Amino acid sequence: MTDQRSQAEIVRQSLKRRYRKERRFRLYGMTAIAIALLSLVVLFTDIIGKGYTGFIKTTMTLEVVLDGEQMYLDDASDKDQMSMADFQAPIITALQKHFPEVEERKDLRELSRLAGSYASNQIKDLLARQPELLGTTQTMEFLVHDTVSVYVKHADNPAYSIRLSEQQQRWVDELVQKGVVDTGFNDVFFSRGDSREPSNAGILGAIVGSLLTMVVTLVIAFPMGVAAAVYLEEFAPQNKFTDFIEVNINNLAAVPSIIFGLLGLAVFIGVFGLPRSVPVLGGLVLALMTLPTIIISSRAAIKSVPPSIREAAEGIGASKMQVVLHHVVPLAMPGMMTGSIIGMAQALGETAPLLLIGMVAFIVEIPDGFFSSATVLPVQIYLWASSAEQGFVELASAGIMILLSFMITMNALAIWLRKRLERRW
């Protein structure tokens, strides 16, 4: 008796300590979740903080006198003259109007560097289109030079002004005050391909490239994945080869994606002679990579169709293939589509295999077909992130925001499909 009571006593005395341990354990769990969620929050705020300026462009509106004498040009419809003419001069003159005190050659050169490097091309294009404008005065909007743009967007942060001289900073401040230099929504970013100059670079080329690649991936991977899943669930005999196929699918799902890049390089380029860096090639490689995901989720969807459906169809005389194609596959379709959309979202964000098959090339044109050189969103982000210029960092984060919004849309669509169409049996 006494022995037992002391036992209970011991338990009671230890209770406090044990409860403390319990609380501590629970706290560990909460900390772990907090760490994970915090990293998510830090990741997103960091990218948004770095990237929102990517959606802003900085422009400079100038009264440009298209003086033929200054440009060494007396007939703008003459191609030879146009290729020799100096289109930088009118811009310098227009800028000089705002700062009449600048006269020295060196200072003028500094002043002219405020305008973007494509500003003179803009004048050239205008004159090539409308030669009769030679000699008139035009109000034109130019993109400012990248360093100026970065300086204007981050006016409160001295780290972004190091690439402008103090004199240039003073000029820019004055131009901003006069309203000559202004910021606006960056439509350039959404309407162009890549460029060497950040303020002139756009993401449209990469978006189109991604779209083309995804179409190829979808057209190959979805029907194949569904067909493979149907075979494995409904028709495959119980034998060694079927087991072997299953082992292969499970392993392929876990093979590092870069290995698929090696496959693309050696087989599709090396053996079949496909051209490098085209959407067809990227789509093929990504299709092989996504196939296991689609097969696995399609099999799960087929499995969830209840046997009663099959039995009913078989009972009224349908053949095995009719049961599958008329009843099982349509009923499993929402699940298959959900899985495929998630697989496609993964493929959309994949970079590594595409690096190996040459989709890292610098491509200015917007791709116009499945066989034209292209790059894709994640690769474009990678290219910009590894560029030295400050202006590219904000473009990379802006690109990330666009990529993430595509992926979130796709996943939301998958969730909606599942909620809307999936039946509970």
Next chain:
Amino acid sequence: MQTANLLPLILVIAVIAYGLSYMRSRAVAEPIGGIRNLKALPFYYAARAALWCAIPALIVLALWAGFEGKVIQNYVVASLPAELAPESDGQASLILSQINNVAAGKLDPQFVPPEVVGAADLLDALKQRSASFKATLVILLAVLGAAYAWTRVQPHINARENVERTLRWIFFVCAAVAVLTTVGIVFSVIFETFRFFGKVPITEFLFGTSWSPQTALRADQVGSDGAFGIIPLFTGTLLISAIALLVAVPVGLLSAVYLSEYATRPARAVIKPLLEMLAGVPTVVYGFFAALTVAPFIRDLAERIGLEASSQSALAAGLVMGVMIIPFVSSLSDDVINAVPQTLRDGSLALGATQSETMKNVIFPAALPGIMGGILLAASRAIGETMIVVMAAGLAANLTANPLDSVTTVTVQIVTLLTGDQEFDSAKTLAAFALGMMLFIVTLALNVVALKIVRKYREQYD
């Protein structure tokens, strides 16, 4: 005609075959008392005609398109006169690109020897001939197949069985693509790897402690023999993966425990998808984050406490990679913990153990094999991860265990060796395939072992 134009054409012929056979099957059924006296529904006769039309044509088209480029190229190279015949593969690719550029009109013919211009003309002619042969053959096959199937629209033939058997074969081929992919991977790395070992002895590759894959461009160049020792790459990979696992395993495991044992249903419904979002973020985004935010932060922090840190430290890449695989570990361990039978839990609680004691002393030991399997899978993920390390880890192959130092990994080297200027046959490029082979073997082994453990563990409680 281009391959891309032939595809819709085949489709059109198939549709026509479908329509004609459908009409014929109805016409055939008319005198014998309607379609109920046919062996199969008109749809199956029509579908069979479409299959007969499309499948042979598509197979021939795929084979032809796949090999025509290579065959023509080899023929053109063989036709070059003896003094221009390439001595090495590098020369061959140079001459070929010259020929291609001339043929495509990108290179002015006056800058190249007349033999090359001749070869370019030959190339053009061959391409044209091949294209017209291809188009004729494919269209002929499609029409013949359709015509044959059309004549076989007869009441006593069971078209349904034909169609179903064909479909079953198509399904089988689709499933077998998984095997073909594996075979493709193995073959694509194995040949280049063996050629690599012909240039660099395998022992040097496996046990060498220095990695600097600069090979001489010219034979007389000095001091650039190149060293291909994989040890520094493996230690670098292991260092970064170890840091990643040190982050991901405790955080992932503890959050799985909290979610499955303590969290209320609504909290779980919110937190779980949020955690899974971490897995959905593309790796290039993590790479960006690691290279531009975490790495400078770590360097500044280390400098403040008086340590010297590289701007491309292993720590930054490892930490971010750890965050990336948190959801991987947590969802795998969640599955495993939920698979432990409720009776074990109830028994322990009934004896008076607290929830954490139940967790630590009953559920965790029972779930341990499954969790180990999950960790192995996570490790294979970390080893094969590319973008984070390409962007945030360095290129210098340092043999070090200091996480503040810069290290390089297997995947980084594959990417650097294969992007940028390359001649296809140098030891440099071949080395990338050898590295790929090592990576494939290691991750495959980890996966096989992990899946085996997980499966065995599941069977234990099923």
